[in-house]
Amino acid sequence: MPGFIDESVAKKVFAGVMIMLTGISARAQTPTEATSSVATKIETQAPRRKADVQWKMDLRGDSFANERDQAQIVGFGLRGEMRYRLADTLLLKANAGVTMQSGYAQTRFGDSAPRSGLDLKEAFVQYRPLTFFAVQAGALNQGQLSLPLLISERAFPGVLEKVVVGSKRLGLELRAQQTIPTSTQLSTKTVDAEPSPSFLSETLLIKTMPFEFLALEAHGTHFAFHQLPSQVAMESAPFGNTLDDDGRRFVYGYQGWAAGGDAKITFVPGFAWGFGGNMIQNLDAPEGFRNAQHLSTRFEIGLPGDIDLIPKGEVFFAESDVAPAFYNDAGFGHTNRQGWAAELQTVMKTKNLTLGARYVSADVINASALQSRQEYILLKLGTLYDSIF
DSSP states (O other), X not given: OOOSSOHHHHHHHHHHXXXXXXXXXXXXXXXXXXXXXXXXXXXXXXXXXXXEEEEEEEEEEEEEEOSSOEEEEEEEEEEEEEEEEEETTEEEEEEEEEEEEEEEEEOSSOTTOOOOEEEEEEXXXXXXXXXXXXXXXXXXXGGGGOOTTTOOSOEEEEEEEEEEEEOSSEEEEEEEEEEOOOOOOOOTTOOSOOXXXXXXXXEEEEEEEEETTEEEEEEEEEEEEESOOHHHHHHHGGGTOOBOTTSSSXXXXXXXXXXXXXXXXXXXXXXXXXXXXXXXXXXXXXXTTSEXXXXXEEEEEEETTTEEEEEEEEEEEEOTTXXXXXXXXXXXXXXXXXXXXXXXXXXXXXXTEEEEEEEEEEEESSOOSSOOOEEEEEEEEEEOOEEOO
């Protein structure tokens, strides 16, 4: 089994980090105004104004290639985010956009083909009866889990409950969600109605900033997919998952745990180093099929002219059945993959622009007739979010 950290050691390290964060926070003497704590507010609490509308746009080029498939795509995107306070305890939030793409694609599976249309990132109503408790209902963005090897940034209809407690020095957040994974069943092979699928998750997040120059975060998540439809299974097979002899059902279920953390050290104003990672285990799959790990490091470098330069490096692996491949991030090659990524982002604050480049090399873990080593390149020029009113 590939891996960067022994599984039993990793669990002990994660438990130790949680204890360490609590101990460091207890020894701290004075809070700092620079702390960005989850403890003092619900993340999506109502804006001070009745309405807040922001927008951004981007122009991007994508290149994808493996032994048998390739695609070169140019696209333009326009995205808006709206927050509307219906009442003191009631907030409406939506993030949606339109994408127009053109390009060339020679692909067997359509995962990287050009596409245009509307894109809903999230849309929900939040009821917050107490300052530390909120309930959200609608289309929920799964990017909030920060686990791309488990699930990509997409909207699932469902309900989320959130509790936030603590102080600026040490904040704790507990989230639980009950959602329906999105898919479209168009296969003529299915003649009977299938039960509705579900995706459940419970997450504990701890953030602390014991010193002005040090920010720490640790998180743990339990997840479970239930009753995934045959169409999802069939579309997941080319991306690494194991199916039964009929090729219409997953051999293994998908429920397990994920854990990880992140640290950021600010050496001097305008220069910081961050590093983090996470691991995932599907308890319904056997050893050699069920694990994933992702490690990353980054620098934040402030340049003259109010410009930030952010280089980033990553290494990762995802075994064949750690997650339903239909739902996790295509940028990493889905499952049965191991590789590395390099990214460089430039943020020009005064000009309200961002320029980025990303390269991903993802090889296969186990030989497969449907998978081969692939390369992904992204170039992107866009604006930062700017208020309309």
